[in-house]
Amino acid sequence: MTEPLVRIEGVSKSFGTFQAVKNVSLEVAKGEIFSLLGGSGCGKTTLLRMLAGFEAPTVGKIFIDGVDMSAVPPWERPVHMMFQSYALFPHMSVEKNVGYGLKHEKMSAAERQDRVRQMLDLVQLTPFATRKPHQISGGQRQRVALARALARQPKLLLLDEPLAALDKKLREHTQFELMSIQERTGVTFIVVTHDQEEAMTLSDRIAVMDQGVVRQIGKPGAVYEFPNSRFVANFLGSINAWEAKVVSIGEVITVDVPALGQQVQARFIQGLAVGQTVTLALRPEKITIHRSPVEGVNVIAGEVKDLAYFGKDSLYRIALPSGQLVSVHAVNANRGAEEDRLADWYDKVWLTYPPASAILLVE
Amino acid sequence: MGRWFHRRGWSDIIIGAPYVWLLVFFLIPFLIVVAMSFATRTSTAPPFGYGGENPLFNLAGYARLFTDALYIRAFVTSLINAAVAMVLCLAVGYPMALGLTRVEKGWRNILLMLVILPFWTSFLLRVYAWMGLMGANSWFNRLISGAWNWLVPQAWAVTSVPLMHTNFAVVLVMVYTYLPFMILPLYANLERLDPTLDEAAMDLGSRPFAVFRDVTLPQSIPGIIAGGMLVFIPAAGELVIPTLVGDSSSPMIGRVISDEFASARDWPMASSVAVALLILMVGPMMVYSHFEARAQTKEKSE
Numbered sequence: 001m002t003e004p005l006v007r008i009e010g011v012s013k014s015f016g017t018f019q020a021v022k023n024v025s026l027e028v029a030k031g032e033i034f035s036l037l038g039g040s041g042c043g044k045t046t047l048l049r050m051l052a053g054f055e056a057p058t059v060g061k062i063f064i065d066g067v068d069m070s071a072v073p074p075w076e077r078p079v080h081m082m083f084q085s086y087a088l089f090p091h092m093s094v095e096k097n098v099g100y101g102l103k104h105e106k107m108s109a110a111e112r113q114d115r116v117r118q119m120l121d122l123v124q125l126t127p128f129a130t131r132k133p134h135q136i137s138g139g140q141r142q143r144v145a146l147a148r149a150l151a152r153q154p155k156l157l158l159l160d161e162p163l164a165a166l167d168k169k170l171r172e173h174t175q176f177e178l179m180s181i182q183e184r185t186g187v188t189f190i191v192v193t194h195d196q197e198e199a200m201t202l203s204d205r206i207a208v209m210d211q212g213v214v215r216q217i218g219k220p221g222a223v224y225e226f227p228n229s230r231f232v233a234n235f236l237g238s239i240n241a242w243e244a245k246v247v248s249i250g251e252v253i254t255v256d257v258p259a260l261g262q263q264v265q266a267r268f269i270q271g272l273a274v275g276q277t278v279t280l281a282l283r284p285e286k287i288t289i290h291r292s293p294v295e296g297v298n299v300i301a302g303e304v305k306d307l308a309y310f311g312k313d314s315l316y317r318i319a320l321p322s323g324q325l326v327s328v329h330a331v332n333a334n335r336g337a338e339e340d341r342l343a344d345w346y347d348k349v350w351l352t353y354p355p356a357s358a359i360l361l362v363e
Numbered sequence: 364m365g366r367w368f369h370r371r372g373w374s375d376i377i378i379g380a381p382y383v384w385l386l387v388f389f390l391i392p393f394l395i396v397v398a399m400s401f402a403t404r405t406s407t408a409p410p411f412g413y414g415g416e417n418p419l420f421n422l423a424g425y426a427r428l429f430t431d432a433l434y435i436r437a438f439v440t441s442l443i444n445a446a447v448a449m450v451l452c453l454a455v456g457y458p459m460a461l462g463l464t465r466v467e468k469g470w471r472n473i474l475l476m477l478v479i480l481p482f483w484t485s486f487l488l489r490v491y492a493w494m495g496l497m498g499a500n501s502w503f504n505r506l507i508s509g510a511w512n513w514l515v516p517q518a519w520a521v522t523s524v525p526l527m528h529t530n531f532a533v534v535l536v537m538v539y540t541y542l543p544f545m546i547l548p549l550y551a552n553l554e555r556l557d558p559t560l561d562e563a564a565m566d567l568g569s570r571p572f573a574v575f576r577d578v579t580l581p582q583s584i585p586g587i588i589a590g591g592m593l594v595f596i597p598a599a600g601e602l603v604i605p606t607l608v609g610d611s612s613s614p615m616i617g618r619v620i621s622d623e624f625a626s627a628r629d630w631p632m633a634s635s636v637a638v639a640l641l642i643l644m645v646g647p648m649m650v651y652s653h654f655e656a657r658a659q660t661k662e663k664s665e
Contacts, residue, residue: 074562074566080566083559087559087560088563100564
C-alpha cells in the first residue's frame with residue numbers, strides 16, 4: 001500500500017483531567033472521504049482540531065503526507081478547514097473571503113483573480129461575488145466557506161459538521177454536491193458529523209467514536225451490517241438487541257434467547273464457545289411479517305402493539321408473549337398501504353428472518 | 364389621568380423621559396448660551412444686554428474668535444492635547460482590551476474591576492498625586508533626572524526635569540484619567556468578536572500578526588471610534604487637569620471659557636467660545652454618523 005495521506009499514531013488529548021481523545025490510531029488514504037462519526041463530546045471535533053493544528057496532541061503523533069506535524073503551526077499546514085459556523089469574515093465580500101488564503105501564495109494578481117473566479121464557478125456563486133456574507137443565504141454561505149477552504153488547493157480538507165446548519169431538503173442536495181466537488185478536485189476529505197445518515201451517504205470509510213475512543217472503522221456497509229459492538233450497532237440506525245447464550249456451533253450458530261422464549265439461529269462468527277453469553281442483534285428491516293403461521297426455524301409469534309406510518313415505510317412494534325417488543329421496519333410497496341396495510345393493531349403475526357441477518361456481538 | 368397611564372401611555376412616558384431631560388437640562392441651557400453669545404457686555408447684573416443702544420445681534424464675540432490669537436492658540440492647544448491623549452490612550456488601551464478578552468473568565472472580571480478601580484477615589488486626589496510625583500523635588504523627578512545625568516555627558520546635566528506646567532504633564536494626566544473610557548468600549552467590542560474567525564484566518568495561512576491586521580483590527584473599528592470619542596471630547600474641553608498641571612501661558616479652551624466667565628465677567632465672549640467648541644466637537648461627529656447611516660442603508664438595500 002502506498003503511504004497514506006494522514007496517519008494518526010496513538011494520539012491522546014487531555015484538557016485538565018478530562019481525556020477528550022484516547023489513544024486513537026488511524027490512516028486516511030489519498031482521495032478518500034473519511035468520516036468521524038459520534039455523539040457530542042465523543043472527541044471527534046478535538047481530533048479534527050488537532051489535524052488543523054489548533055490543538056496539540058498530549059501524546060502521539062500526526063503525519064500528513066509523511067511529514068510529522070508536531071512542530072508545524074496551523075498557518076503552515078497543507079490542510080484547510082471548513083468550520084461548522086463557516087467563520088466567514090463579515091467585513092469582506094464573498095470574493096475577498098474566497099481569495100483570502102491566496103494572499104500567502106506566490107502568484108500574480110491576475111492568477112489570483114482567476115483562481116477566485118474558478119472557485120466561485122465551482123460552487124456556483126459567481127453572481128454573488130461582491131456581496132457581504134450577511135447578504136446571502138445560509139446555503140450560499142456554506143458554499144463560500146467551501147470555496148474559501150478549497151482555494152489554496154489543500155491536500156486535505158477538514159469539514160466540521162458541514163451540513164448541520166442547513167435544512168433537510170438543502171442538506172440532501174448539498175451532500176451530493178460535496179461528493180461531486182470532492183470527485184472533481186480529488187482533495188481528501190475528513191468530515192466530522194453526528195448524523196449517521198450523512199456519514200453513510202458521504203463517506204468511503206467511517207470511524208465511529210465514543211468517549212474519545214474509535215470503536216470501529218470501516219466502509220459504511222460493513223459498519224452497518226457488521227457492527228462489532230452494541231454501541232456501534234445502536235448508533236448506526238436502530239436495532240433489536242437481546243442477551244443470548246450459545247447453544248451449538250455449526251454452519252450457523254444457535255443461541256437461546258430468554259427474551260424471545262426460544263432458540264434462534266444467527267450468522268457464524270469465529271471465536272465463540274458453547275455456553276458463552278453474547279448479544280443477538282437484529283436490524284428491524286431484516287425481519288419479515290407474516291399474517292399466517294409459518295413453518296421452520298427462526299419464527300417468532302407475536303401481536304402488533306404499535307404501528308407508525310411514515311409514508312414510504314412503516315414501523316411496527318410487535319409484542320411477544322414474554323412482553324418483549326420487537327421493532328420491524330416494512331416498506332409500503334403497495335399503493336394505499338395506509339388502509340391495506342400488512343398488519344393492524346392487535347393482529348396476530350409471525351416474524352421470520354434469514355439466519356445470516358442476525359449478528360452476535362461479544363462486546 | 365387614566366388616559367395617560369395605560370399600557371401605551373407608559374411606554375410613551377418611558378420613551379419620552381430622556382427627551383424631556385435633554386430638553387430641560389441640555390437644549391434650553393444651550394439655547395440660553397447661544398442667545399448670550401449674541402449679547403453685548405454691560406456693567407449691569409447680569410453683565411450683558413440686548414437692544415437699546417446695543418445691537419440686537421452682536422457678532423463681536425465670534426469675530427474675536429478668529430482675530431484674537433489667544434483663542435486660536437487655545438483651540439489649537441486643546442485639539443492637539445486631546446488628539447495626542449486619544450492616540451496614546453488607544454496605544455495603551457488596545458493591547459489591554461485585547462488582553463482582557465484572552466484571559467480566563469474568572470480573571471477577566473478581576474482585571475476589569477482593576478480598570479475601573481481608580482474611579483473609586485477622588486479624581487482631584489489622583490491629580491494631586493500626579494502633581495506630587497512630577498514636582499521638581501519629588502523622588503520620581505530625582506530618579507529620572509539622576510538617570511538622565513548618569514547617561515549623558517556632564518555638560519547636559521540637570522538638577523530636575525521640568526515635568527510640571529507643561530503640555531506633557533497635561534497629556535500624561537489626561538491619558539491616565541481617560542484610559543478606562545478607551546478600554547471599556549474597546550473591550551465590549553473585541554469581546555463580541557468570534558474567535559473562530561481568527562482560527563479561520565490562521566488556517567488559511569496567516570501568521571498571528573496578519574490575523575490581527577486582517578481580521579481583528581477591521582472589526583474593532585467601531586470600538587476604536589467609540590473609545591476615541593469618549594476620550595477626545597471630554598479631553599478637548601478639560602478644565603481641571605490643565606489648570607492644575609498645565610502651562611498657564613498656553614491655556615486650553617476650558618480654561619479660557621472659565622476665565623471669561625469668572626475673572627473677566629465677559630459672558631457673551633465666554634458663550635461664543637463655548638458655542639464654537641461645541642460646533643467643533645459635534646460637527647465631525649454628525650458628519651461621521653451621517654456617512655455611517657448612509658453606508659448602512661446602502662448595504663441593506665443591496
